[in-house]
Amino acid sequence: MTAASLELVPPPRKGFFAALAPGGVKVLFALLAVGIAFLFAFPVLWLVLTSLRPPSGVYFVHRGTEFTFHNYAEALAQPNMLRAFFNSFAISTLATVLSLGVTVTSGYMLSRFRGPVPNAWFSVIYVLRCVPYISWVLPLFFVTRQMGIFDTYWGLLLPHVAVHICFFSWIMKGFFDGIDPSMEYAALIDGCTRWGAFFRVALPSAVPGLTALAILCWLYTWNEFLFALMLTSHKTPILTVVMAQFVHELGMEWHLMSATALMALVPALIVTVFGQKYVIRGLRV
Amino acid sequence: MTISEAELDRPRKPSLFGERQRFMLLLILPAAFGLAFFQILPILTGANASFRDWSLHDPKMTWVGLKHYFYVLSDDGFLKVVLPNTLVFMAVSVAVSLLLGLCLAAILNRKFAGRAVLQTILLLPLMVAPVVAAIMIRWMFNDQFGVVNAALEAVGLSGQPWLAQRWSAFAVILMADIWLWTPWFALLLLAGLQSLPREPFEAAAIDGASPWRVFRFLTLPMLRPVMVVCIAIRAIDAFRTFDIVWTISAGGPARSTELFSIYAYNEAFQAMNFARGSAAAMIGAAIIVVLAMVIFRVLNRWVEVSK
Numbered sequence: 001m002t003a004a005s006l007e008l009v010p011p012p013r014k015g016f017f018a019a020l021a022p023g024g025v026k027v028l029f030a031l032l033a034v035g036i037a038f039l040f041a042f043p044v045l046w047l048v049l050t051s052l053r054p055p056s057g058v059y060f061v062h063r064g065t066e067f068t069f070h071n072y073a074e075a076l077a078q079p080n081m082l083r084a085f086f087n088s089f090a091i092s093t094l095a096t097v098l099s100l101g102v103t104v105t106s107g108y109m110l111s112r113f114r115g116p117v118p119n120a121w122f123s124v125i126y127v128l129r130c131v132p133y134i135s136w137v138l139p140l141f142f143v144t145r146q147m148g149i150f151d152t153y154w155g156l157l158l159p160h161v162a163v164h165i166c167f168f169s170w171i172m173k174g175f176f177d178g179i180d181p182s183m184e185y186a187a188l189i190d191g192c193t194r195w196g197a198f199f200r201v202a203l204p205s206a207v208p209g210l211t212a213l214a215i216l217c218w219l220y221t222w223n224e225f226l227f228a229l230m231l232t233s234h235k236t237p238i239l240t241v242v243m244a245q246f247v248h249e250l251g252m253e254w255h256l257m258s259a260t261a262l263m264a265l266v267p268a269l270i271v272t273v274f275g276q277k278y279v280i281r282g283l284r285v
Numbered sequence: 286m287t288i289s290e291a292e293l294d295r296p297r298k299p300s301l302f303g304e305r306q307r308f309m310l311l312l313i314l315p316a317a318f319g320l321a322f323f324q325i326l327p328i329l330t331g332a333n334a335s336f337r338d339w340s341l342h343d344p345k346m347t348w349v350g351l352k353h354y355f356y357v358l359s360d361d362g363f364l365k366v367v368l369p370n371t372l373v374f375m376a377v378s379v380a381v382s383l384l385l386g387l388c389l390a391a392i393l394n395r396k397f398a399g400r401a402v403l404q405t406i407l408l409l410p411l412m413v414a415p416v417v418a419a420i421m422i423r424w425m426f427n428d429q430f431g432v433v434n435a436a437l438e439a440v441g442l443s444g445q446p447w448l449a450q451r452w453s454a455f456a457v458i459l460m461a462d463i464w465l466w467t468p469w470f471a472l473l474l475l476a477g478l479q480s481l482p483r484e485p486f487e488a489a490a491i492d493g494a495s496p497w498r499v500f501r502f503l504t505l506p507m508l509r510p511v512m513v514v515c516i517a518i519r520a521i522d523a524f525r526t527f528d529i530v531w532t533i534s535a536g537g538p539a540r541s542t543e544l545f546s547i548y549a550y551n552e553a554f555q556a557m558n559f560a561r562g563s564a565a566a567m568i569g570a571a572i573i574v575v576l577a578m579v580i581f582r583v584l585n586r587w588v589e590v591s592k
Contacts, residue, residue, distance in 0.1 A: 033392065033399075037406045040464070043421050044409050046432065050421075059430045102315040109312035117309055121317075128324055130574045132525035134546040135566030138553060139330035140323065162323035165316045167518070174514070194308045216411075223414035226528055240414045247420055254424070261417040268412035273405055276472075283476035 044265075051258035059254075071259035080237040081260070087153075088239035089267070092221040095157055096214050099164040104210065106165070107172020108198060112181060129166035137230050144231055151233045159227055168213060175209035176202065212282025215275040219268055239264050335563035353564035357552075363565070366541060367548045370455070371569075374544055375523040378462045379516055385463065386470025386515075387508075391500070393471065394478045408472070410465050419532035422461045423448065451541040454534045458542060461529050470515055477511035478504070513584040520580055524573045545569040 052067045075081060110118055110125075140159055141150070149155035183205075184197040192200065228238035243264065246257035335353055337346045357363050393404050410418065425432050426447040434444030447453045481504070489499045527546040530536065536543035536551055543551065549569065553562025 029392075029397070033397075033403055036389070036392075037403055040468075041406050041409055043418055043425065043464070044413060046425060047413070047417070047421055102319060105312040106316040109309050113305075113309055117306065121313055124320070126577075127574055128320060128328075130521055130577050131324075131328060131570045132527075132546050132549070132566055132573070134525070134527055134549050135331050135563065135570055136324060136327040138559070138562070138566075139327035139334070142330060143323070143327050158319065159323045162319045165319050165324075169316060194304075198312075219411055223412075223416075225414060225416040240416055243414065244416050244420065257417070257420070261414065264414065264417075265412055269405075272408050272412050276404060276408060279472060280476045280479060283473055 047258045047261055050254055051262050053255060055253070055255045071255040072263065075256045075259040075263070078242075078256070080234075080242060084237040084239045084242045085264075087236055088222060088264075091153065091156055091160070091238070092218050094153070095160040095164075095221045096217045098157065098161045099168060099217055100210055100214055102161060103165055103168035103172055104203070104206070105198070106169040107174075108176050108202060110169060110173040111176035112184075112202075125166045125169050129170070133163075133226060137226060141230050150231065151235045153236065156227060156231050156236065156238070159231060160221055160224070163227070164217060168217075171213060172206070172209070175206050179205045208278065208282035210282070211275075212279040215271060215279050218271060222264075222268055331563040332567060334560050335567050337560055339560040349560075353561045354568065356561060357565045357568055362540060362543075363545075363548060367543050367545050370542065371524060371544045374455075374459065374462075374526065375520055377459055378466065378523045378526075379519050381459075381463050382466045382470050382519065383512065383516065385467045386474050387512075389467065389471040390474035390478055391504075393475050408468050410468050411472075415465055415528055416532055418465065419461055419529045422457065422464075423533045426457050448534055449538050451538065454538065455542050458530050458533050461533060462523070462526065465529065466519065470519070473511060473515050474508065477508050481507050509588050513588055517577070517581055517584060521573060521577050524576070525569070545572075 051071055052069070053064070054066050054068050054070070057064045057066055106121070110122055144150040144155040144159070147155075149158070179202065181202075184201045187197040187201045188194070223240060225240045225244065228241045229244075232238050232241065239260070243257055243260045246253040246260065334346075336348060336350060338349050338352075339346045389407055393400065393407070424430070426434075428434060428444060428446040428449065431444075431447070433447070437444050445453060447457055485503050485507075486499065489503055494502075525546050526544055527550070530542065530544050530547050531550070534542045536547040540548075540551070545565065546569070549562045549565040551562075552565055553559050556562075
């Protein structure tokens with residue numbers, strides 16, 4: 001290599017810190033990463049610490065050295081607790097399956113068709129997406145009462161599915177926009193019906209996106225509070241409501257709330273640890 | 286429109302309710318049913334209530350027309366506190382979460398030891414129930430027992446009654462919201478980063494571009510479409526935030542940190558005037574529908590420019 005060609009390719013520029021101390025960038029980077037992780041984890045760390053303190057110690061979590069696992073046993077022994085776990089799990093799973101099933105076709109329609117009907121449908125979705133929860137959660141209470149499904153699985157499931165319809169249809173449209181429709185075109189020419197083209201060709205290509213949405217939907221429903229508070233009562237206890245009720249005006253049972261919250265965190269953590277790579281792979285909007 | 290789209294889209298029979306129409310309608314039928322019964326019906330119920338005198342104690346329900354709308358639109362509390370609060374909240378929350386999310390996505394997009402662990406920790410806010418997180422944050426900022434004041438006093442500063450002052454309470458709420466939503470931004474942006482083509486980056490590396498210039502002139506413009514989707518979705522959500530504010534301050538002290546959802550809720554349930562609450566909710570819905578269209582237009586132009 002000649003000197004002239006070397007000049008054409010300038011050496012990689014060194015940053016300020018790299019010049020100051022070799023290896024310094026790496027140390028700084030590590031410090032930054034640890035700092036950010038600490039900030040993000042702090043409220044959860046605090047939850048862990050609170051859940052391990054005896055009831056008398058929770059007001060000064062940062063003082064004192066007694067720690068106990070008794071809170072977990074006490075929380076689990078609460079009436080309704082196991083049912084609340086089961087209900088939350090069932091509602092999250094069913095809501096995920098139903099929401100995806102309902103919106104995948106709607107998103108496909110939005111992505112593949114042009115004309116007045118898709119335009120009208122998109123406008124409906126767009127406007128309804130903007131309407132604040134508060135303006136329909138309050139009446140929803142009366143509506144589910146009228147239908148006789150208040151405080152049942154259906155009374156919580158169907159509103160949850162309805163919440164997701166607008167947002168998921170929008171995202172699903174994005175998924176299908178990213179999939180080349182020429183394969184479906186070929187399938188149609190080969191004598192496939194429109195439904196066949198959708199189920200056999202388009203749907204399998206959308207699986208990564210669907211997986212990502214399924215994971216996010218499950219986490220969202222597992223942690224959802226406002227709907228559960230408004231639309232259920234003692235017949236269908238839901239975990240987030242049970243947790244929040246430990247801390248109310250009368251009794252501040254911080255130790256029970258934090259112990260329950262941590263137990264509720266475990267399924268979510270498992271889903272996230274195993275699911276995050278699918279989410280990142282699938283969420284190419 | 287490409288040829289293939291035209292084919293899927295081509296009416297096979299030129300009738301009004303042909304095979305193509307039937308297919309389209311069947312595709313959206315289940316979703317349409319869900320929306321009709323569990324979204325449109327409740328909204329209409331609420332809209333109906335907003336034109337009547339319907340307090341929870343006294344359900345006579347006389348038609349009063351736009352009375353409640355005039356009340357809300359001439360209420361100083363709504364115009365001078367709630368609206369500015371909501372807009373500032375929306376702008377700051379979205380902007381800071383986007384910036385932080387972008388930084389985190391850029392960090393997570395590199396390869397280093399412990400990356401998977403860091404990523405899982407950063408996603409913690411998505412795993413904790415927001416209501417629990419909000420209760421915990423309120424507790425941490427408690428003026429007597431909170432860890433924040435304890436830490437301040439330990440280094441010799443005096444503790445603050447965080448939730449008893451307007452702006453510090455507002456800041457705590459904002460911080461909680463940013464904490465909750467930054468991972469969401471980071472996740473979407475990281476997905477976007479990982480799907481970018483490699484060639485421009487290789488070209489830049491050969492040209493010896495500095496990391497900052499690569500980020501500024503390659504990564505950022507190519508990420509714009511993803512960022513637009515994130516901003517549009519989050520801006521709408523931030524406008525209608527309810528649960529965090531409700532748990533941390535319930536709009537206090539003295540209704541000074543009310544966002545518009547809290548205002549509607551307080552009017553409906555604290556002031557026991559369901560109709561006025563519904564009217565406030567309708568006004569908010571109208572504002573955000575218009576605002577969302579403006580945001581969408583502006584952002585779309587921004588993407589066009591980058592192409």
